[in-house]
Structures are given as structure tokens and as C-alpha cells.
Amino acid sequence: KAGVTQTPRYLIKTRGQQVTLSCSPISGHRSVSWYQQTPGQGLQFLFEYFSETQRNKGNFPGRFSGRQFSNSRSEMNVSTLELGDSALYLCASSPPGTAYEQYFGPGTRLTVT
């Protein structure tokens, strides 16, 4: 089975712009979670989608949003980018159910200048 894929892998944006990141889960996995990793804050949960519904949301401003499509692929969007949004954005997929092992994608490295 192919692993979790994320596109693009690297991205450079300017303050004020918006960005969309994509995540394709492992085939059959319906749960997709997004995480932000920064040197200062470490890994933090952004949101989780299951069967096209947001199941949980972390403590991030409304500029961060996401969605999931019927094929379980997920996108996250960050509007009005700030310098502090520079981070590695990781998605992880899980098979149906809860408390299952999560399979992480390689991440998208976003740099905001």
C-alpha cells in the first residue's frame, strides 16, 4: 500500500497570502489529522476529519481551516499568512475506529517571508 502523501513538500509564501496544502491518506483510511510542528511550540494538533466531517479542532485561529473529500483526501488552508505560520505541516491517517496507530506523511515545509 502506498503511504500517506502530502503536496507540495516545500512552499514559500509571502505574508498576507493564503496557502492550501493537500494530504492523501492510505487507501481505506478515513480519518485524517493535521499537525503543526515548529521549533518553539513543538507538535500541535490542528484538526481531524472523519468521513468528510471535522471531528475535532485544536486551538488555532480561524485563519486555519480544512476539509475532507469523499475519497478521504484532505486539504488545509491558511489565509492571511503570518511569519509565525512558518512550520512543518504534517498529516496522519488512521484506519476506521479510534486509538489506532497513526501513519504520518512526510510533511509540507511552509516558509512565510
Added chain:
Amino acid sequence: KNEVEQSPQNLTAQEGEFITINCSYSVGISALHWLQQHPGGGIVSLFMLSSGKKKHGRLIATINIQEKHSSLHITASHPRDSAVYICAVSRGGATNKLIFGTGTLLAVQP
């Protein structure tokens, strides 16, 4: 206080040494995860456990639910084990959300 605490934050070992990384948590959990991240790399799940002990090759993970504590052991360490090791917990319910520790940076010198 963080819900998941790891120690030590940094660890340097000589090749062949036995290594232990500790994780304590203060919330109820359904499972505890040990993750590995090489520099510049993605995250790989090493273990997910809710009780007892698991072993995979030279890696051993244990958990004590009563004491809310877990350890990751690496036997016969090798330079390729150099990475950040992250402890995370999932709280169950209708979510796979993970809460992470701050990670332990391990450097194994030849």
C-alpha cells in the same frame, strides 16, 4: 504544566550503550505512542501501547498505567538510532487526536 512530559530533553550515548527515554502524562489515555523523527525527516510510529510491554528489534516500550509512565529502551544503540523520539498520547473517545511531549534528541556517537 504540559500534559505529556519527557526526559531527558537531550541524550548523548556511545555506540552499544543501553538507552532509556522516559515519558510521564497527567491525563487519562486510551493509548500511548512512541514516535521517531530523523533530522529533516517525517515521523514514524514506533509503538502504540495501552498496557504492558512491546518489543520490536532492539526497541522496547513499556507502560505503567497506574503510575502514568512509559519508557522507551534502545538496546545496543547504533549511530543510525540518532533521532528525536517523541512520546504522544491519545485520549480516546471519538477522536484520534494526539497530545505530544516535547521530544528527546538522541545522538549516538560511534
